[in-house]
Amino acid sequence: MQFLSDNAASVHPAVWDALRAADTPDAPYDGDAISAGLDDKVSALFGRECAVLWVATGTAANCLALATMVQPHGGVVCHEEAHIEVDEGGAPGFYLHGAKLLLAHGDGAKLAPDAIRAVIDPIRDDVHQVQPHAISITQASEYGRSYRPEEVAAIATLAKHRGLGLHMDGARFANAVAFLDCSPSEAAGPVDALSFGFVKNGGMSAEAIVFFDPALADVARYRRKRAGHLQSKGRYLAAQIHAMLDGDVWLANARNANAAAAEIASACGERLMHAVEANELFVHCTAAEREALRAQGFGFYDWGADAARFVTAWNTREEHARALAQAIAGL
Template sequence: MNFASDNVAGASGPVLEALVNANEGPSPAYGADPLTAEVERRLGDIFEREVSVFLVTTGTAANALAISAAVPPWGLCLCHEESHAIDDECGAPEFFTHGAKLIGLPGTGGKLEASRVESYLAGLSEAPKQMPPRALSISQVTEAGRVYSLEEIAALSEVGRRHRLAVHMDGARFANALVALGTTPAEMTWKRGIDILSFGATKNGCLMAEAIIVFDGALAETLAYRRKRAGQTVSKGRLLAAQFLGYLAKDHWFDNARHANAMAARLAEGLGRIPGVRFAWPCEANEVFPIIPRAVDGALRAAGFVYHPWISRSLSPGEQIGPDEALIRLVASFATREEDVDRFLSIASGSPQSAAKKPSTA
C-alpha cells in the first residue's frame, strides 16, 4: 500500500481509452494533428481566453522550458527554497536558461510571502555585477501541501509586476488546488497575474502529459524552438494530445482531484484522532504531513506501507521534530482506495485486529 506519491498510480481508464482510440490510422506528426488542435482549443475554453499551448511529456520539461522563456542566461528566477524547480529538477532550469540562476527564499509551508519577495528585490543592486531578477516562480500546490489563496497569488503577482518579473506557476497538482479553492482555472492564473503556467496532468491520471500554457504572448515567441531543442516535440503528438482529451472530457480531471483530496482529508481526520500525532502543515489538497511517534512509523513500515520521510525546513516558527518523532509525507491519488486509508489508520492507531494481518503489496 503506497502513499509515497501520486506518481505511483497508473493512468486512469478514460485517459487510456482516449489513447487507444487515437492510435487507429495515420495522422500528421509533430503536433500538426487535429487532436492537438482540439486540445489547444479546449484549453482556451477552460482558461476563458486565447492561450498558447505547448504539450510536453514531463513536469521537469514544463518547468524548465517555461522558466527559460522568461529568464535570460544572466537573469535570476526567484522561488521558494524547497520548490520542485530548485530542489528536484537536477539543474534543468539552469541548463535550459543557459546559466541563469534560481534563488530560493524561505517561507512557512513552502509558501512565498509577497513582503519577503519585495524585501529581497529591494535589496538587489542594478549594477551589472549582479544578475537581474527576471521571473518569480510559485508552486500550486506547494511542496508542503499548502495551497496559495487567490489573494496571495495576486499579491505575489503584483510584486512581480512592480519589478517587471514574469510570474510562473508550477501547477504539477493544479487540479488539486482548484478543487481545494473551489475556483476556476482563469481565476487562479491569469486573472491573478500569472503569465505562464506548467499545467500538470501526469499526477492526476495521465500516462505522461504536461502542458506549458502561456498567457503573455511575448513569452510564447521562442517556446516552439526551445521545446524542439529540448527533445520535447513529440513525433506522434496525437498520442500526447489524446491523453489530455481523455483527461479533460466530462470534468474527469476534477473528479480525479476531488477523490484524491477527499482521501487525503480522510487520512488527516483519522490521524488527528490518534494520541501523539500532530501536523506540520494543514492538509489542504491531496498531501498529508503528520508528525508521528517513531513507534507508529515503525509499525506502519512493518505492515508494508510505503511513504517518504520529509524535510522540516519550512515548519512554523517554534515547531520542532523531537528525537522520538518522524515527519512523513502521505500522498493520495485518484486511485487511492478508502480501504487502504482505513487500514493505514487502523495500524497507526495500534488496533490489534489490524496488526494481526500484514497487507498485500500486490
C-alpha cells in the same frame, strides 16, 4: 497500500481510451488534429486565450515556461524548497543557460510578497549581481498548501510592478483547484504561464504548458524542439490532455485524491506539520511509529528523522485511506 507518491500511479481509463482512439496516423509532431484542438479547449477552461504546448514531464514544462521569461543573465525567485530548486537535477540551470534561482523563505513552501521583496530588494541594481527576471510559485506547494486567489493576485501585482514574469508550477494544480473549490482561472490568477500537470493525476506522459501570452508560446515552441521534447507522435500526448479535460476527469481525480488525504488528515490531529490543502500529508511520527505503520502494510517516505510523507492519488482506495487514518489514530 501505497502512499509513496502520486507520480507513479496507474493511468486513468479515459486516458487509455483516448490513447487508443489516437492510434490512426496523422501529421507528426504537433501538426495533428488532436494537438490542434488543445488551445481552444484550454482557453475555454480558463476563460481567456491560451496557447498550449504538451511536454512529457513537469521539469520540462517548468523550465520551458521559465525560459521564455528569463534571460541567461537573469534570475528566478522561487521558494528554497521549490521543485525547480531541489528536485530537478539542475534543469533550470540547463534550460535557462545558467540563470540563477534566487531563494526565498515561506511557510509551507509558499511565497508571499514580503518574502519575495526580502530577496529582491537587497539586490543592488548593477551588473555585479544577478537581477530577477521572473517569479515561480507552486500551486499546490511542495507541502501541499494551496495559494488563495488573493495570494496569487498579490504576488502578480508585485511581479507586474517590478517587471517580472510570473510562472506557476502546477504539477498538482488540479488538487489545488479541487481544494480551493474555485475556477481554474481563479486558482491560476494572472500568471504568464502555468505548468498544468496531468501525470500525477491519472495521465501517462503528458503535461501542458499553458501560456496566457501567446508570444511566449512562440518562443517556447523553438525551445521545446531544441530540448528534444517535440515528440513525433505528439497526438498521443495531446490525447491524454484532452481525456483529462473532457468531462472534468482532472477535477474528479483530484477530488478523489484530496478526499483520501482529508480522510487521513482527520486522524492526524497535532501530528500534521502542514495544513492539508491538496493530496499530501506531512505527519510527525517517530521512527518506531513509522515502523509500526510499515508493518501494517503502508508504504510512504520518511520525511527527515521525525516525520513521514503520505501522498494520495487519483485512484487511492477509500478503504486504504480509512485504514491509514485508523492506523495513525492508533499509534
